Structure formats: C-alpha cells, structure tokens
Amino acid sequence: MTGLGTDGRPLRVAIVGSGPAGFFVAEHLFGRDDLAARVDMYEALPTPFGLVRFGVAPDHQKIKNVTRTFEKAAAHPHFRFYGNVEIGRHLTLDDLRRHYHQVCFSTGAQTDRRLNIPGEDLARSHPATEFVAWYNGHPAFQSCRFDLSVERVAVVGVGNVAVDVARILCRTPDELAKTDITAEAEAALRESRIREILMLGRRGPGQAAFTTPEARELGEMPGADVWVPPEDVALDPISAAELARQDSRTVGKKLEILREFATRVPSGKPRRLIIRFLVSPIELSGNEAGEVVGMRIVRNELYADDQGRVRSRPTDRVEELPVELVFRSVGYHGVPLPGLPFDERWGVVPNERGRVVDPAGGPVPGVYVAGWIKRGPTGVIGTNKADAAETVEAMLEDLAAGRVAEPAEPDPEAADRCIRARQPRPVTYRDWRRLDALEVGRGKPQGRPRVKFTSVDEMLTNLERA
Numbered sequence: 001m002t003g004l005g006t007d008g009r010p011l012r013v014a015i016v017g018s019g020p021a022g023f024f025v026a027e028h029l030f031g032r033d034d035l036a037a038r039v040d041m042y043e044a045l046p047t048p049f050g051l052v053r054f055g056v057a058p059d060h061q062k063i064k065n066v067t068r069t070f071e072k073a074a075a076h077p078h079f080r081f082y083g084n085v086e087i088g089r090h091l092t093l094d095d096l097r098r099h100y101h102q103v104c105f106s107t108g109a110q111t112d113r114r115l116n117i118p119g120e121d122l123a124r125s126h127p128a129t130e131f132v133a134w135y136n137g138h139p140a141f142q143s144c145r146f147d148l149s150v151e152r153v154a155v156v157g158v159g160n161v162a163v164d165v166a167r168i169l170c171r172t173p174d175e176l177a178k179t180d181i182t183a184e185a186e187a188a189l190r191e192s193r194i195r196e197i198l199m200l201g202r203r204g205p206g207q208a209a210f211t212t213p214e215a216r217e218l219g220e221m222p223g224a225d226v227w228v229p230p231e232d233v234a235l236d237p238i239s240a241a242e243l244a245r246q247d248s249r250t251v252g253k254k255l256e257i258l259r260e261f262a263t264r265v266p267s268g269k270p271r272r273l274i275i276r277f278l279v280s281p282i283e284l285s286g287n288e289a290g291e292v293v294g295m296r297i298v299r300n301e302l303y304a305d306d307q308g309r310v311r312s313r314p315t316d317r318v319e320e321l322p323v324e325l326v327f328r329s330v331g332y333h334g335v336p337l338p339g340l341p342f343d344e345r346w347g348v349v350p351n352e353r354g355r356v357v358d359p360a361g362g363p364v365p366g367v368y369v370a371g372w373i374k375r376g377p378t379g380v381i382g383t384n385k386a387d388a389a390e391t392v393e394a395m396l397e398d399l400a401a402g403r404v405a406e407p408a409e410p411d412p413e414a415a416d417r418c419i420r421a422r423q424p425r426p427v428t429y430r431d432w433r434r435l436d437a438l439e440v441g442r443g444k445p446q447g448r449p450r451v452k453f454t455s456v457d458e459m460l461t462n463l464e465r466a
C-alpha cells in the first residue's frame, strides 16, 4: 500500500480553532516538501482568525495584518475551512477520528481567570475578556452592557490586555472613528463620563508584563494624562538584583518610561490614567442596588521564592478606592473540551510537546494541541508559530513511527457529508472572503478598515444575499 502522507494517500488532519495557532499548524504542514496533507479547519464562529479579530485592539490595526500570512495557508488547494461548526456541539472527537488520521485542537483560552475576592460578582465588576469581546464585535458578547456613566474605573492587571482596556477607555471619539470598533461600543465610549482610570499591578514596575512600545503609547494619548505615583516606580532591592542578574535592557527602558510618567503634572486632558504598582484588590464593596462603589486594596511587598522568582505578598497597609466600575484583567483561562483530558488549575489540555496525554491513562493517540490551549494564555501572536512547529514535529514523528490510527472514512467527501448533516450552513473560506469584502466595503465610506458584522444571523443573511 502507498505510504501515508504521500500524494497517493495524503495525511488527513483536522484542526479545531482558526486562531493564529491553528493557522500556523496548517502553514507548517503545507510547508513540508516531504508530506502530502489535506487539512480541514473547524471554527465555531463563521469568521476565522480567533483573537486576531476579537482580541487585538481596534486601534492596533497593523497587528491584524498577520492574517495575510494565514491567507496563504487558506489558499492551499488542500485546505478546507468549516466555519460555524463547533466541535463538541455539531461534531464530536469520535466523529473527527472517523474521518482523520490526526486531530489538532487549537481552541485558545475561552474564559477569564477570577480574582477570588468578596464582591467580585457585583454589578459593574466585569471580566476584561467580556469588554474586549464586546468592543471587538464578538457575536456572543453583543448583549453585554457596561456602565460608562461613572467617573472612576479600576483595571486590575498590568498585562497587555489590561493596557488595551485602559487605552480604549482613554481614546477620543476622533481616534476611535478610524478603527473597526463596533458602532455600539463607539457610541457608548463617546458618551462615557469616565474621568479617571486606575491600572493596578500586583507586583512592581520591574515585573509589569506590558511591552515598552505599549508603555510609551500610554504616554502619548491625546485624550488622557498619564501618571505613576513616584513611590510605586522606585525600584526595590529584590527587583534591582533580578534586573542586574538578567541584564535586561527592555525592562530598563520600560522603567525609564514609567519614571518619566512619575514626573508628569496633569496638562488638563479630559481623562487621567494612573498606573499603580504593588497593590492587590482584596474586596469590592457595593451599594443597595448591588453595584460596585468601592475597592479595598492592600499594599504588597516583594520577595524572592526558593527558585529566585520575584513574588508579592500583602503587607498590613490597606486603602479604599472609590471606584464604581471594575475590569478584571488577570489572565485568560482555557475551557475543557468534551472527550479530552483537562488540567483545571492551568486551564490547558495536558500534553507533551503537543501530544495530548491523559494523566490517568497515558498518550491519547492521534490527538494534539497547539497555542493557548496547549501552553496557557501567554505570548504574542508570533509565539504561536514556534509552538505550532513543535506540535507539527510531534505529529510527523508519530506518522513516521506508524503511530497513526486508520480512520474508518478517510474520504474527504464523507467528512463533508457528515458536517453538512449536523450543521446545514457551514461557512466556507470562500464565504468568509465574501463577508470580508462586504465588511471592508461598509468601512470605506467611513474611512475605517471595516465595519464588522456582529451577529451570526447577520453574517448568514448577507451570504445568502451576496
């Protein structure tokens, strides 16, 4: 019989999730001269690209250009896209096993990490994940409401997502008018009465996760003055020692920017962004209507753990902040997938270099993971490229070693029939190209990169019409 992975008998791969990790897996598979692969990509939403569309901030359009790379994989003659098909709902892992030699899950991290403090679930306390998905037009989050009529808001966290949220809250209507933010979010932000945004970091400025360009950008916003309390930006001995050990020029540059922020005096811009370090929320207090009206924070100090990692612990200095809206941005968290093992603590599918392993029963043959569901919600888009390459290496090692199950129905048409029986309206890549053109066309007269469709029905109706 012809060898598996050759033109006579191509390797059939299902990729679940069309974010950066899924597309990088497809790119790596198609990039191998010694492999003939047929790839079907499944996506729960009608639109591809995961967090590039629904996470990356609308005022950072250039970053979204990475989709041009993904277009190349999508243009491969042996690539098929099945949007609007959710694995676990329309098809199961067993269904996929019947049609493919290998299945790679790249489903990202679909929910948020919690603070686990009293008052967290009061009204006006929201996961940043929801706010981001709302302003970026994710269909499942369009009914969310955020009360922007208050004056003071706290953004808990100092990672890149927290910075995005703080920056979007500070943007002026003119700035937002050039983006692809949804009309509803834009209108709400135009009416916003927020005057002060507090960003709160648990550890010190030396450990802040945001990047230098992002820090710099905060200091250049036309609509908001930025300030850091000088006390918060002073480098403690533990961080100074860590910095000296790592000889980190990037952190040094970031500290320089933050120290300069500490010297600034308000110039009368409509909003003020205050970045605070070494503080953690310990309780949210509410009014009679159950809405947040305050946050109790504790001052932290840093210490080095057994392995020399810089950690924070609370002191006895407590402070009350009169904030009325809270965005919690302390990390994303993966969700379990039916039929796959799951590590609740880290929110990932347990794996060894991308091979899914069941801690109770050893390797799960033919099933792989890539991206955030594999390693947790860290890193930028590009990080997923090396991550996907590692997974593809594992897939090809298993192929070479004959550790590949034979699917009962490997014919691509059989998979297509099965999908259409379960989801009569899958969205193909051609359909997406039409939606994309429609969105870009709607944006043109307004000078925007695009005007997104924000409901699945709207997308499907437009596809019927076009």
Ligand code: FAD
Pocket: 016, 017, 018, 019, 020, 021, 022, 042, 043, 044, 045, 048, 049, 050, 051, 052, 054, 055, 056, 057, 060, 063, 085, 086, 087, 088, 106, 107, 108, 109, 110, 132, 160, 161, 164, 332, 370, 371, 372, 373, 378, 379, 380, 381, 382, 384
């Ligand atoms: P995702 O991008 O989340 O893709 C997962 C996909 O799987 C989604 O499309 C989802 O709908 C789909 N899916 C989930 N479950 C199923 C299922 N059961 N069936 C079918 N499909 C499913 N990085 C940068 O480099 N620059 C930035 O400016 C930047 N900004 C960011 C802003 C935010 C708010 C966030 C959260 C992240 C940002 N990142 C940025 C990081 C970057 O987006 C991630 O590294 C990357 O998207 C992770 O890729 P992924 O493919 O693992 O997951």
